[in-house]
Amino acid sequence: MPTPPPTAPFGAPQETPNARFSPPPLLSSSYPITLKFEDVGYRVKVDRKKGGINIKRMVSLMSVDGGTTAAAGQEKIILNGVTGMVSPGEILAVLGPSGSGKSTLLNALAGRLGQGQGLTGTILANGCKLSKPVLRRTGFVTQDDVLYPHLTVRETLIFCSLLLLPRTLSKAEKISVCDSVIAELGLVKCENTIIGNAYIRGVSGGERKRVSIGHEMLMNPSLLILDEPTSGLDSTAAHRLMTTLTTVVAQQKGKTVVASIHQPSSRVFQMFDKILVLSEGQCLYFGKGSEAMSYFETLGFKPSFPMNPADFLLDLANGVWHQADSSVSERERPNNIKQTLVHSYNTILAPKVKEAILNNTDTSTKHTLHQQQQQQQQTLEITSHRDGRSYNKFKNMNITISLSNWFNQFSVLLQRSLKERKHESFNPLRVFQVVAAALLAGLMWWHSDYGDVQDHLGLLFFISIFWGVFPSFNSVFAFPQDRALFVKERASGMYTLSPYFTARIVGDLPMELLLPFIFLTITYWMSGLRPDLWSFLLTLLVVLFYVLVSQGLGLFLGAAIMDAKQASTVAAVVMLGFVLIGGYYVHKVPSCMGWLKYVSMTFYCYRILIYIQYGDGKRIADFLGCANHGGIIISDRGHCKFVEQDLVGQISPWVCFGALVFMFVGYRMLAYLALRKIKT
Secondary structure (H helix, E strand, O other), rough: OOOOOOOOOOOOOOOOOOOOOOOOOOOOOOOOOOEEEEEEEEEEOOOOOOOOHHHHHHHHHHHHHOOOOOOOOOOEEEEEEEEEEEEEOOOOEEOOOOOOOOOHHHHHHHHOOOOOEEEEEEEEOOEEEEOOHHHHOEEEEEOOOEEEEEOEEHHHHHHHHOOOHHOOOOOHHHHHHHHHHHHHHOOOOOOOOOOOOOOOOOOHHEEEEEEHHHHHHEEEHEEEEEEEOOOOOOHHHHHHHHHHHHHHHHOOOEEEEEEEOOOOOHHOOOOOOOEEEEOOOOOEEEEHHHHHHHHHOOOOOOOOOOOOHHHHHHHHHHHOOOOOOOOOOOOOHHHHHHHHHHHHHHHHHHHHHHHHHOOOOHHHHHHHHHHHHHHHHHHHHHHHHOOHHHHHHHHHHHHHHHHHHHHHHHHHHHHHHHHHHHHHHHOHHHHHHHHHHHHHHHHHEOOOOOOOOHHHHHHHHHHHHEEEEEEHHHOOOOHHHHHHHHHHHHHHOOOHHHHHHHHHHHHHHHHHHHHHHHHHHHHHHHHHHOOOHHHHHHHHHHHHHHHHHHHHHHHHHHHHHOOOOHHHHHHHHHHHHHHHHHOOOOOOOOOOOOOHHHHHHHHHHHHHHHHHOOOOHHHHHEEEEOEEOEEEEOOOOOOHHHHHHHHOOOOOOOOHHHHHHHHHHHHHHHHHHHOOOOOO
16 A cells, blocks of 8 residues: 555645643543443334334434335344444544444444443443443534524534533633633634524534534533534545544543544544444444554455545445456445455454453543542532531522522523524514515505494404414424424533523513514504504503414424424414404304314404404494394394494403413423423
8 A cells, every 4th residue: 555645735724723722620620531332232123003213213313324224023233243442532433334323323322322222232431331420521513513503603602611611610711711612623713703504604614513513622521422523524624623633632631532434535544543444333343543454455355556545444344345356346246245344353353352342441540430429429518517507508509509500591591592583583574574464454454444343353353363373383493493402402411491491482572572563553553443542552462462372382383293394284274273263254153163262362362352442342332323232232234243243242351361371371381391302
């Protein structure tokens, strides 16, 4: 093999990380983690009658790894007997084609696959099973960059630092940690640029990936796991990213890095201390990257021309081997090549790897995390005993800290929500939509006569329809769109569910209520509704509260279904039923369907709006000259009969308002319970 190319292109500018990075004293004590995994396997049973969840889980895993599904009643083996070890200060690269099980292996090493979910084998950190202290010191960077598009690089990392870092650090210290990470990852030039997405121009792909890595590095993790950090990047950008990563490992000795790489360049390949080659869930090679080519050469597999070692290994993992002096087509031998390589690994390398794992007893760091936890607990107990009120004071201190932490999380999440969602809520197109609808309604009902009851009832019902459908359809996308980021942040322990949910609800209030205020202010005074300030204010309050109820319905459907298209379809059907049963289109509803109006928020809102305009119906009956005997309007004229059907003998407005309050609370409680069921 020829000498690989140099690690830096000639004359190319380099983004060198800041060598003066030094995290605060509390974060600088990074405990080394030696990660060992032996005979790791993962399989999913396909059972279409009982295991619909298993099918979805397998499809999601295989969509990440690029594989195919198995027939019903069979088991899909994703990983089979994978063994390896990576020590502090080393970078382990997991190589393999699409569908080889790279992402699944990383999820297992990060503790995201439970033992009871088809995972077998042993995964140890410093000789102990994966525990919460270890997982807290584990950073996991997913393949997709899940970030808020409208926040800048600096805002993104600052909000993460305020949520992630310990309460013992002040706000200034947390911002200092954020600035250090920005400097270390070479993000100073773009720190004030928004992240962006496919529709919004922002930072480049390499910078976005470094922001994702910086998100995990804020806690100075001992174990850093990256799922294809160079995917979508060109060779130079991928090399710069890996250079940054290797510099971080070199500066902060003790970090353990595991990364899956799909197709690294030769320069990037040289940066790996160890490599693990997978093919269809089975291991073909584990060892030093510099010794991989010589190992396969001893088995008789040698490239016929100079090529990138990573490309050669991927060819072997796919069962492709270019042999110049062979007349046998390579299409006839892929399975034979794979079987030969798997058998050679199991008989030659696997015993040596397992022996090395058994002989490696890292006694210096075996129980470091456990000992630290015990020392902290003893310190708290000693401090509380000195005060003479150990139990009560410790309990009260925990309650105070919990409340303080809750309000801190709520405050940060509320600020982030307002910064991010203001671009969506005050979108010019959405504002134009509301203003145009208000002007159109105002012109259609321009100064209509107070006696035109039917026209006014139509306007009131239009308001009920518009502000029932519009908020519910907008809010139904809220949780499905944020699901990936919500699951990622919850898994990393950034916050609990209640402050996130409360911040989302409170943050939506000013933005969701401004547009209906503008709409009603325009429409009410252009139309011929009661021209007094008190009636306008009552109508405005009812509509604003009705908007919040409709929003709660959308939040519940979105959280329960967690699929934007399906949730919007269900919301359309539900709102259609609410509108039909609302009391304007059909008056004589069949008895078997009459109960539906009592679950329709449109029905209650419509009744309250009628009451605000016409009271109990007597005033408008007198105005029209209709006879009223005991609350029953008697007349043969069509308009009086219409008044009888719509204005007399209806539910009390206070009952309607109480029903809306119940729905306001109930829909949000159901949405909260639905979010609790999402596994993180």
